[in-house]
Amino acid sequence: MTRPLEGIRVLDLTVALSGPYGSLLLGGMGAEVIRVEAPGGSDLARTNPPFVGAEGIHFGAQRDGDVSLTNLNRGRNKKSITLDLKQPEGRALLLRLARECDVLIENMSEGTTAKLGVDYECVRAANPKIVYASIKAFGEPSPMPHLKGMDIIVQALSGIMEVTGERDGPPTRWGLPIADMVAPLYAVNGILGALIHRGRTGEGQQVMVSMLDCLASLLAEEHFDTMAGAGLPLRSGNFHDRLAPFGVYPASDGHVAIVAFSPDWFASLLDVLGRPELAEDPRYASRGARMQHAGDINALIAAWTCQRSADAVVRELLVERAVPCARVRTPREVLADPVLLQSGAVVRLAHPRLGDTEATGMGLPIRFSRTPSQFDQPAADLGSSNDEVYRTLLGLADDEIARLQAARTI
Template identity: 55%
Template sequence: MNTRNDTRRGPLEGIRVLDLTVALSGPYCTLLLAGLGAEVIKIESPTGGDIARFNPPFYGKDGIHLGRMEEGDLSLSNLARQRNKRSLSLDLKSDKGRAMFHDLARHADVIVENMSDGTVDRLGVDYETIRKINPGIVYCSITGLGRPSPYPGVKAMDITVQALSGVMDVTGETDGPPMRFGLPISDLLAPLYGTIGIQAALRQREATGEGQNIVISMLDCVASLLPFEHFDVFQREGFPPRSGNHQTRLAPFGIFKTRDGYVSIAAANDKWAGLIFEAMGQPDLIKDPRYATRGPRAVNADAVNRLIEDWTSGHSTDEVLEELQAKRGVPCVRVRTALETMSDPSLFASGALQKLVHPEAGEIDAVGSGVPIRMSAGKVGLDRPAARLGADNADIYGQLLGLTADDLARLRAEGII
């Protein structure tokens, strides 16, 4: 969704965010804040910046490719994650750079960081230091395992967080190994909670005048979802932790093979189960005590799933959809490929997906996520391409810190910016 001509005010307009994030979890949080209208100022080392700038694939003068071929090639990861953000280069390891950041913090509402444990303390940009400069600062740390970490020495990557969270134990086939969730779920879930926490802290600041420190743990975020399925209770009752492409306790509820693809069926109640049996030409199955109600169907889930897949696998996906969804109203849809979904015009119209825009070349053949929040009175969206490293140095340092062109030239010569 193009928001360039949208004259509505962004919900977070007037909020200034200093972005000290790298990789995915932190930058996704600040991307959401930017999409909601906050002024996000991305601060990176002048010698290279965010590690995402070096993630393949890249876009350059020869289009999209996997290996960085020219100095000017830009990572698609960076083009996706730095939209609507302004860019500063600043060496926080230097005394001058640290002092400049402290000056910037006086003009900020929010700081977001996801550096490794101890880094912000070593750099002198930690919460306790900053709140002495700006008591109203809302300071959000997105961590892997909490701070301090209860797992000393463990490197918090998405796959290690997934392993510790228990989500792998409930993902995969019943008799198969634990399985990684197909998306970097901990990297994507933590920034959602971070965004919620930041907005709640800003609301509280309106009442108290005081900022606060928010600590988000990727592990906490993912693990907090497990109880919603009561896995502990079901395992005590003999249900296996993993049920593959089916949810045993809701059978028939899962993914079923067709002659030319797969369908997803969610027939958790007795009415829908009976309608499936009717479509199969076996309406009397709903009278069978093994399949008549939800409890027995859960116990006999493997049997009922085999019966249904014996039927679906003999028909095309379109035929199954016609019999179940169109004729009988049973929840049933085609299982789309990722490429099919990322080509859906309705998702581009809603703003959930959008074409990436290169700062010089314009729209390119790659898709980025949008901000899937629609508001009647607020402008939400990502309509400015990622900036090149340091693109806003003159503007921001001039406006906020009063630095002149000569000042900036000296700082560049010293490697500070």
């Protein structure tokens, strides 16, 4: 059975996380991804600890033969070639490759593609039908041209940090690199839309995604400007007062998440707490009133949950009364969950370097009813597809390949 993007060839000029995650998604859906790096490697993610080597997984200095677990995770379902784009002949080879590709995806720093001569206009001249996807931190041209687009910087500028954390605490970084991971989701959506457009019209185009734009778009969902104008606090920690009771509460052996904003759920929760009369109390009888008295409600719930185990709370609320409730799980529990492993949301990484050492990687959380999709090809060694791409795809002769290798062009 063919995969959804079977027959689509992607030229991958990405580094770090936001770009490689986007090309990983395309590869998982069946696209042929050709990842381009400079001879010797140009992605700093290759030097991210932990490393996998003869001694298994370790956090020490990288030694000969060691590979980064980061690269084993992000480099799956991709071919690897080396090419020096700073050399004129390297740029010419890239444009030849672009003529054979449907998509180019890049996330280089602002101005780098133009400096190298591989920006959209140059690539479009070589292949007018190509879909050229660019992921940038702040757009291009950037309103902050001297600022590097690291995930925490984008989070800070997006406002997301200001609405994350405890009410009386500082702004808080998300526990995941949310900017780096959301932007490629939008980029892949844009690529697929552009491919559909090309299928109808024959026209290629550039798809542009800004990490800051993506996070600002998410921020706008909650109408924080309206709430700030009403004097409501922006940060509410583990609680969402507009939907009170809605939050995370302490148990005797961990924490539980409880949602009981609907009238039936709230009545059932009050019954468990032994306070059914509060359902008629004007302070709690409506969602608007509960929002103003969320602190009192949360204190009542916490006083009850902290006397019970998380499993006991879940049993009394969810199992016996159908009030949404769940134990807060650890990352280790989630990554070992047989249901998630079965669905393919998370997978066991397979690579010769790993041997019997177990490591978990990102899965493809999209399931198609007729077309299989998953990250099922291990990360390729740097330049391992040079022969296939240069000799077979571009038709270069043996002596020409030898000359390019000697010149460190490839």
